[in-house]
Amino acid sequence: MAIPGNLLSATTSEVDPNTSGWTSKLNCTISKGTGGRVGDGCLIVKSVAAGEVQARTVSxxxxxxxxxxxxxxxxxGTVPERIGIRWLSATGSEISVTWSLVTTAAYSGWHRVGVAGMAPAGATQAQLLLSSTPGAGLINHFWENLYLGLPIRTTGNLFGFGTESSEIDASGWTAEVNASVSRQVPIALWAVDNYLGGAHTIAVTATGAGNASAVSVDRPSVTPGTDYLAYAYLNPPTLAADCWLELRFYDSNGNQISASRGTLVSPPPGSGWYRQRASGIAPVNAATCSVAAGVNGASAGQVLRLESVVVMVAPSAQAGTVLPYADTAFEQGVAGWTRPSGVAVIARSTPWGQASYDGSYSMSVTSATATASVVRSARFATPGGVGTSYRAQILASLGAGSWTVNLKVRWYDASNLDLGTTGGTSYSFPGAGWYAMTTDASVPATATQGAIELTLTAGATNSAMYVDWVALWQTLPLTAVAAVDETASITLTLRELPVGQSISVYRVGVDGVRTLVRGPSGLLDKEPITSDLMIVEDYEAPLGAALYYRIELWPDGATTPSTRTSDTVTITAGDPNWAWLKDPGAPQRNRRFLISRPPEWQRPIEQSVYRVKGRRNAVVLSGVRGGLEGDLALWTQTDEERAGLHWLLDSGNVLLWQAAPGMGVADMYVTVAQATEARVGGTAMEPWRAWTLPLTETDMPVTTGLGGSAGRTWQDVLAEFDTWAGLLTTYASWEGVLLDRRLG
Structure with a gap:
């Protein structure tokens, strides 16, 4: 599996099918081994004699x-190791090497090593170095899954790479109470495709007995009223250690105004790495945030390690849900949930990772008797009012015994007066696993708030169950379409999609012909569903023609899909003297132009003519007649239009030409040969230009994806770049910023 952004070739990174990407630098020989992680191959670096060995990339x-x-x-291997980046000048001379710390111990299983650093002045190229120091000759060390490139960070993280990871240094953290902060490289066993998992970790060492903690130096900006989630991997010093992670908010003067703490359940399942989360809504006067971590009641010298620290806008269990993350996922407790009646006991599940649909915990419900109990969430604002409807959903799993679950919504007015419940759907558990349980509830008059209410009836003594990933959202059409005439496109909104299934989206014309619609990775043909909400922007829909969309949802392994269809929609064709030229993969470049003269089409064909002696007619061998070819003449009327057409043509991509219906030409995918831009007379300041575009008809591109930011926001740009100067030297244009296409 290729690592995204890797400068190394697949052969060099995966050491398959050979070792041609590697060579000895010091005291070693290299060969290809077996038992690798990505493929079967791995790199064996064998010492010639005692002492340090080094291997490097050939390139x-x-x-x-x-x-x-x-x-x-x-x-x-059997000895500790380190890895480094060797910086070279334009002449190939070594400037310096950025080395990782040496791992704290040897380990014969696969484990992660890594480092990051800034290319020094004068560096124009780099090599990857591998190093270990055996005590004798003929000692093997094994390497696999190698990467060299720009830092890999979590998209959406408010922190920059230097705080999320400690691969550069520990400057993103400072000791807070009874602690020192340093870097260590313990043995870290990350999944082969967990490229966010690093080697260096932040080590918070208690300087004396008592509580010990450290806090991030970086304080990114936050938006008041927004729900944020912080998480990090914690490596506790002992199984009994009381470790925690805290999300803190500060006002514009730097004063801490609130904090939300998530405590790692003790004891954890073992001595490894455990992701702990904490979430909170930024208060009205919040300006920045930070993350802190610590150990309560630590002994002197105990070490808490941190890795992969993230703060981001909290994810939602369902688009539009009114529940914050804390009440949805139970990662730091049961939040606002209560048990108004009955004997059931609610608590955060334990131990870590035992029972959860998302994250590491859920809400456990236990009942000592075979009786009914009511469990209810806190109240949350429910906009929309009377005449609207909300849908409540929980994910539930059976722990022990048996249960009947009745799910409804309890409503309140603005003064918190109880207005009773609506909805009410009962469920039982058909077996093991997680089950989605939903109910629809109409909003009564004067209601402004709602709470999810569960009536849980235990069918046996000592019954137990788990609840996770709870949501309450206003029910909106599952499928909605809208024409956007300004961009000659259609926006298709799909709600409540089944995450984990696959989706195909077709555009269907009045003639019944289906055409797959384009998505981020190409045509949307059985693409994995990663979110319950999908917004598809179709820039290739025909002008002035009624159409609708057919959506096919494919469960894993299914041979027949479930389907949805949209309403009929039409893009206004507009002035027939104008036509669109569109880039299917870069819709930001699409432009509408005034047509001067349509093409006079030709259809070329390759033929061989043989004149046989004694025959009147020649023998002609023909290939298949080609598609349409001709010159399209158009005008640009302003300098902005002219620059836009140059931008559209720059990439050389296949374009879509769309004219209004009735103009004698169907929508056509074309390539443009040498374009001619001519002045139309008048003064030198005349902005009009006459263009001639030689068009050749082509097939619709099927693998071209619709370009987009892939989840990146301005916060990612702010986290990666301290100044505008850094941005200017990294990207050639604003389009490069949008698509994260960097120079070099």
């Missing part, structure tokens, strides 16, 4: 001075 890779680069690999 040198282009780098930009002042830019941070990261490297990592999975290693295994």
């Amino acid at each position: 040198s890779y282009p780098v930009t001075a002042g830019t941070v680069y990261q490297c990592f690999a999975d290693a295994a």
